[in-house]
Amino acid sequence: MIDFSSVKKASKSLSLATKEQKNLALKNVANALIENALLIERENEKDLEIAKANGLKESMIARLTLKKAQIEAIASDILKVIELDDPVGEVLEDFVSRDGLKIKKVRVPLGVIGVIYEARPNVTVDVSSLCIKTGNACVLKGGKEAVNTNKILVQIIKGAISSVISQDAVMLLEDRTAADELLKAKGYVDLIIPRGSKNLINHVVENATVPVIETGAGVCHTYVEKSADFEMAIKIIDNAKTSKPAVCNALETVIIDRAIAKEFCPIIEKFANLKGVKIHADSDALNYISGDFIDESGYSIEYNSLEMSVKIVDDIDGALEHISTHSTKHSECIISTDKAKIDKFLSSIDSACVYANASTRFSDGGCFGMGAEIGISTQKLHARGPMGLKEITSYKYVIEGNGETR
Amino acid sequence: MIDFSSVKKASKSLSLATKEQKNLALKNVANALIENALLIERENEKDLEIAKANGLKESMIARLTLKKAQIEAIASDILKVIELDDPVGEVLEDFVSRDGLKIKKVRVPLGVIGVIYEARPNVTVDVSSLCIKTGNACVLKGGKEAVNTNKILVQIIKGAISSVISQDAVMLLEDRTAADELLKAKGYVDLIIPRGSKNLINHVVENATVPVIETGAGVCHTYVEKSADFEMAIKIIDNAKTSKPAVCNALETVIIDRAIAKEFCPIIEKFANLKGVKIHADSDALNYISGDFIDESGYSIEYNSLEMSVKIVDDIDGALEHISTHSTKHSECIISTDKAKIDKFLSSIDSACVYANASTRFSDGGCFGMGAEIGISTQKLHARGPMGLKEITSYKYVIEGNGETR
Numbered sequence: 001m002i003d004f005s006s007v008k009k010a011s012k013s014l015s016l017a018t019k020e021q022k023n024l025a026l027k028n029v030a031n032a033l034i035e036n037a038l039l040i041e042r043e044n045e046k047d048l049e050i051a052k053a054n055g056l057k058e059s060m061i062a063r064l065t066l067k068k069a070q071i072e073a074i075a076s077d078i079l080k081v082i083e084l085d086d087p088v089g090e091v092l093e094d095f096v097s098r099d100g101l102k103i104k105k106v107r108v109p110l111g112v113i114g115v116i117y118e119a120r121p122n123v124t125v126d127v128s129s130l131c132i133k134t135g136n137a138c139v140l141k142g143g144k145e146a147v148n149t150n151k152i153l154v155q156i157i158k159g160a161i162s163s164v165i166s167q168d169a170v171m172l173l174e175d176r177t178a179a180d181e182l183l184k185a186k187g188y189v190d191l192i193i194p195r196g197s198k199n200l201i202n203h204v205v206e207n208a209t210v211p212v213i214e215t216g217a218g219v220c221h222t223y224v225e226k227s228a229d230f231e232m233a234i235k236i237i238d239n240a241k242t243s244k245p246a247v248c249n250a251l252e253t254v255i256i257d258r259a260i261a262k263e264f265c266p267i268i269e270k271f272a273n274l275k276g277v278k279i280h281a282d283s284d285a286l287n288y289i290s291g292d293f294i295d296e297s298g299y300s301i302e303y304n305s306l307e308m309s310v311k312i313v314d315d316i317d318g319a320l321e322h323i324s325t326h327s328t329k330h331s332e333c334i335i336s337t338d339k340a341k342i343d344k345f346l347s348s349i350d351s352a353c354v355y356a357n358a359s360t361r362f363s364d365g366g367c368f369g370m371g372a373e374i375g376i377s378t379q380k381l382h383a384r385g386p387m388g389l390k391e392i393t394s395y396k397y398v399i400e401g402n403g404e405t406r
Numbered sequence: 407m408i409d410f411s412s413v414k415k416a417s418k419s420l421s422l423a424t425k426e427q428k429n430l431a432l433k434n435v436a437n438a439l440i441e442n443a444l445l446i447e448r449e450n451e452k453d454l455e456i457a458k459a460n461g462l463k464e465s466m467i468a469r470l471t472l473k474k475a476q477i478e479a480i481a482s483d484i485l486k487v488i489e490l491d492d493p494v495g496e497v498l499e500d501f502v503s504r505d506g507l508k509i510k511k512v513r514v515p516l517g518v519i520g521v522i523y524e525a526r527p528n529v530t531v532d533v534s535s536l537c538i539k540t541g542n543a544c545v546l547k548g549g550k551e552a553v554n555t556n557k558i559l560v561q562i563i564k565g566a567i568s569s570v571i572s573q574d575a576v577m578l579l580e581d582r583t584a585a586d587e588l589l590k591a592k593g594y595v596d597l598i599i600p601r602g603s604k605n606l607i608n609h610v611v612e613n614a615t616v617p618v619i620e621t622g623a624g625v626c627h628t629y630v631e632k633s634a635d636f637e638m639a640i641k642i643i644d645n646a647k648t649s650k651p652a653v654c655n656a657l658e659t660v661i662i663d664r665a666i667a668k669e670f671c672p673i674i675e676k677f678a679n680l681k682g683v684k685i686h687a688d689s690d691a692l693n694y695i696s697g698d699f700i701d702e703s704g705y706s707i708e709y710n711s712l713e714m715s716v717k718i719v720d721d722i723d724g725a726l727e728h729i730s731t732h733s734t735k736h737s738e739c740i741i742s743t744d745k746a747k748i749d750k751f752l753s754s755i756d757s758a759c760v761y762a763n764a765s766t767r768f769s770d771g772g773c774f775g776m777g778a779e780i781g782i783s784t785q786k787l788h789a790r791g792p793m794g795l796k797e798i799t800s801y802k803y804v805i806e807g808n809g810e811t812r
Binding site: 015016095097101108110186190191205206209212213229236238347348350352353355359361363367368380382396398400402403406 | 752760775787809
């Protein structure tokens, strides 16, 4: 049995820490990472050797690697977090009730946040710093591929914060059993954020009794409406699909109005050939474009690579229907010059981010001006879309009276 | 297998309904309830007969009863909901991003809200009207004691709304198996709110894969700090304990500083004798006051009746510690004239509503100016404390560009 009482206790004192204390703790972490860069590289080497021996994919190994440059980048991200406004203590509402009570709605930390993630060890530092900044303690469960790297990172973080705040404010879990205990740690943990594969997220949702925010599943659509500017359309599709195919805000499906399919599909095909993008399509779409056959269920696949689906629809209602069926409610876009169609799309689509004439790749805390991001929520409760500092806080009502009774 | 696809479909069109359409649907419901009062009373009689035959408690039967007066009160509550501002469509943020995108954060309905509740059939109408007002469809699972009443109420609601919005926007589930399917209806239901006993809430939390907001568990504390005005203290304790003992914002435990215990406990005893309040206390507190013995675990009991616990502490840290251990994070109060102690209490207590010198009975959507309430959240995610119309909405980002790529 894992004991979560010390992280809970640490969250209480951390919730009362001043902005200056939290920023000092973060400054110490940034410095300690730089000072211990060699140590981190050495531990990271162990993980890399195991990964190579296990035949891990090149892209996974790249994500796992921490050299001096990456460590400096991580430390510099912490300095950026220090510069952000501390949302804790913000007065969201302030009023006198009908009974004469002075009521304030005040932003407070959530408490203890559990984050379960895969390979990338920079997440260990990112999550720790965002949580410390917002007065939240955190419980981290990283991927087993990064176990040595995560251990040394958390050891360095704990040492660096301990002169200012409790080192128990950051806790690392080391095995899968521990993660399953985290999911049931009601009363100790206030929120769990799973970041990673669909399987990981489903496992968390199925088993957690602690509240969960689902993140990152992104079957994102771009709909080319018949009035679209083709040049703009292909520029946006290219960017949304190829600029970073592995991320959740990348495009997975292009939907095209039948009226322009004959004209626009060859343009798509040309782009796909040029950029090495593989096309999947149902039998209807294969009349307009060449590609691999998929049935209806194929349109729910998140490729996360240089592959995409193409769907032909009769009109905007067909596009809305297709998106409603296959979307993970992350980000969708309409490309159109018809204001009525754009307005209909923007109001009807039930996703975190709905675009007209821009790449879905902008669904990102940085692009939205949040300064940092702990994940992108695809559920509707609490936070939707990119989650920055405010999104990992809660609030409480502080009520001052003078003997009032009801 | 229950089919939730029609309620999901109805939620989509309801989410696009205008304020006028939603208010017209509500007006129709209010009228239909008045017109069908006799029919409702007749069905309610069936439930009452079964309840009496089963020996249900007087208080439960009172809560189950719907006569003309109650039906009129319910209809008049709907008229009040009509008068409230429609939160849907509110622009929460509106800015131009660093990339030149026009980004709006817009309030939208949550989608489909499931509510699982016990005995009181007025909840059936209250929840339906709050959901319709906010563009949410709802799935209702009422108590089996009210099955006939709930059936006729939902039948009347469906008939009344059907000329304006889809009658599928309100769905009634009739048995426990159906409720368990509701808990797993991910992709169809966006939120489940359990209202009722601790057992009911725990069952929902343990089994739901749909996000849950826990409500209503209220072990509320009032702490009499040594500088307190005794007259104010007893007035607040009396109100918090006896004005409506069955509700979640009622007082369960009085905490008293040891320095004033000898002087204040006789005052508490006198009040308790006068108002018929039974006192529970641990062996330490029994040195100061007479009552039934409880051990530490007894302080976690929510009596919901004319019973209360008394705890003696050495100082404010002892009070904070006791509350941290036993509170359900609903509402707590300090009675004090010492500003430093008050500030410490208000900032340290991690509950939805923290009071200085006022009755915890004010933790209520009406008292907080929300106009209506769907429950009182005791968790920190999404909504905390009284939940009004805004608290059953979400938001989405609407982004307009002109061909921007990242």
